[in-house]
Amino acid sequence: MTVRDLWLTGGTVVDATGRDPFRADLRVSGGRIAEVVEVDPTTRPADRRGPGTAVEDVTGATVVPGFVDAHAHVGILRLHGQAALPAPVQAALVFDVLADSLAQGFTTLRDLGGVDGGLVEALRRGLVPGPRLLPSGQIISQTGGHGDLRGTAVDPRRDADPCRSGQNPGTGAPGLTLPMLLVDGADAATRAAREQFHRGATQIKVFATGGLLSHGDPIEAPQLTEAELRAVVDVAEDRGSYVTAHAHSPRGLQRAVRAGARCIEHATLVDEETVALMAASGTSAVATLTVSEVLRVDPASLGAGPVDPGDAARLRESAARAVDLLERYGVRLGCGSDLIGERQHRRGWEVALHARLSGAATALERATRVNAEICGIADEVGTLQVGKLADVAVLDGDPLAHPDLLMTARPRLVLQAGAVVARAGEVVR
Numbered sequence: 273m274t275v276r277d278l279w280l281t282g283g284t285v286v287d288a289t290g291r292d293p294f295r296a297d298l299r300v301s302g303g304r305i306a307e308v309v310e311v312d313p314t315t316r317p318a319d320r321r322g323p324g325t326a327v328e329d330v331t332g333a334t335v336v337p338g339f340v341d342a343h344a345h346v347g348i349l350r351l352h353g354q355a356a357l358p359a360p361v362q363a364a365l366v367f368d369v370l371a372d373s374l375a376q377g378f379t380t381l382r383d384l385g386g387v388d389g390g391l392v393e394a395l396r397r398g399l400v401p402g403p404r405l406l407p408s409g410q411i412i413s414q415t416g417g418h419g420d421l422r423g424t425a426v427d428p429r430r431d432a433d434p435c436r437s438g439q440n441p442g443t444g445a446p447g448l449t450l451p452m453l454l455v456d457g458a459d460a461a462t463r464a465a466r467e468q469f470h471r472g473a474t475q476i477k478v479f480a481t482g483g484l485l486s487h488g489d490p491i492e493a494p495q496l497t498e499a500e501l502r503a504v505v506d507v508a509e510d511r512g513s514y515v516t517a518h519a520h521s522p523r524g525l526q527r528a529v530r531a532g533a534r535c536i537e538h539a540t541l542v543d544e545e546t547v548a549l550m551a552a553s554g555t556s557a558v559a560t561l562t563v564s565e566v567l568r569v570d571p572a573s574l575g576a577g578p579v580d581p582g583d584a585a586r587l588r589e590s591a592a593r594a595v596d597l598l599e600r601y602g603v604r605l606g607c608g609s610d611l612i613g614e615r616q617h618r619r620g621w622e623v624a625l626h627a628r629l630s631g632a633a634t635a636l637e638r639a640t641r642v643n644a645e646i647c648g649i650a651d652e653v654g655t656l657q658v659g660k661l662a663d664v665a666v667l668d669g670d671p672l673a674h675p676d677l678l679m680t681a682r683p684r685l686v687l688q689a690g691a692v693v694a695r696a697g698e699v700v701r
């Protein structure tokens with residue numbers, strides 16, 4: 273295949289730098305954005321055709337940066353019982369989730385627990401289509417914490433050495449997906465974090481409070497001691513990386529921030545004191561609104577049992593309050609779907625749900641530039657600026673006026689590093 277320049281012509285560009293939308297033609301060359309040529313819509317469009325140059329006419333469409341999901345779990349197909357699926361079946365399902373994410377316009381996923389560098393290598397070699405993937409490996413949890421999926425009647429001797437891959441309570445297929453790793457004590461935490469980097473993690477995820485879809489660990493309870501958290505942070509900082517902590521409630525969240533976590537996931541039950549601490553420490557937050565909405569409309573898709581509608585409603589109200597508080601204190605706020613399951617086709621919901629709380633322009637920037645900043649890749653992706661990798665989604669209609677279209681429609685065209693990877697909602701193979 274000859275490498276050619278590609279023009280996207282006639283579109284309205286939302287470049288995610290904070291600038292208002294403008295009409296421009298984009299030239300892509302060598303995988304990067306080579307030119308953004310502003311166009312006066314009242315004049316005749318320039319003819320961009322030429323030898324060695326392809327043109328995609330996207331008149332009437334909106335051109336945005338490829339989306340970044342800052343909280344994905346492509347390898348978690350079921351919360352319980354995933355190990356009962358043969359490894360090849362799990363692999364096929366994970367590959368399908370990856371390809372489908374691309375078709376939804378998501379060109380980068382930060383995976384917050386489950387998959388490791390093996391999957392990244394499959395993508396890098398071009399064996400399967402999928403977004404740029406930033407894996408965390410296994411989520412580090414304490415025994416009896418949010419990551420302890422064992423039943424209460426488990427034989428503890430079977431998990432005598434929880435750091436040995438394949439013998440921990442996370443279900444999955446070793447080498448493909450292993451969601452959780454239980455640690456107790458700072459030494460175990462150090463080793464667990466080192467293990468994840470060895471297996472290709474780009475950041476470390478820890479559980480610092482209880483959670484929702486688990487039993488036996490109250491959401492208010494802090495998890496992991498400050499010494500355990502610091503041990504993980506030390507390993508990450510030595511690697512030039514960082515720790516992000518699942519934390520809903522103030523005590524555990526504040527402990528994680530004090531221990532040096534650079535990012536907080538969910539942050540659903542934060543109070544002013546906690547948010548002030550985050551702002552003062554420069555800690556980022558990733559709000560995850562899709563999961564509570566899916567709990568409302570389709571809990572079965574998450575493999576969750578029936579959910580008390582009152583609980584789901586309270587969760588949504590808390591999340592909305594948290595977003596408001598984080599915004600008011602100027603905490604850098606990204607967004608992540610936190611989807612799990614065999615079909616993860618609702619990543620775009622996160623953008624639409626943030627638009628309802630914060631406005632569409634802010635939501636689009638969160639899902640592109642801000643998430644790229646949080647992931648530490650903002651020099652390469654996240655905005656449509658000359659020199660950046662050409663990760664682009666072309667949306668029919670105007671997502672700023674009608675953000676809900678991100679819940680119902682897929683991009684007409686998706687570019688990843690300049691290559692057309694999806695068209696009309698289907699991956700180009």
Ligand SMILES: [Zn+2]
Binds near residue numbers: 343345384610
């Ligand atoms: Zn998650």
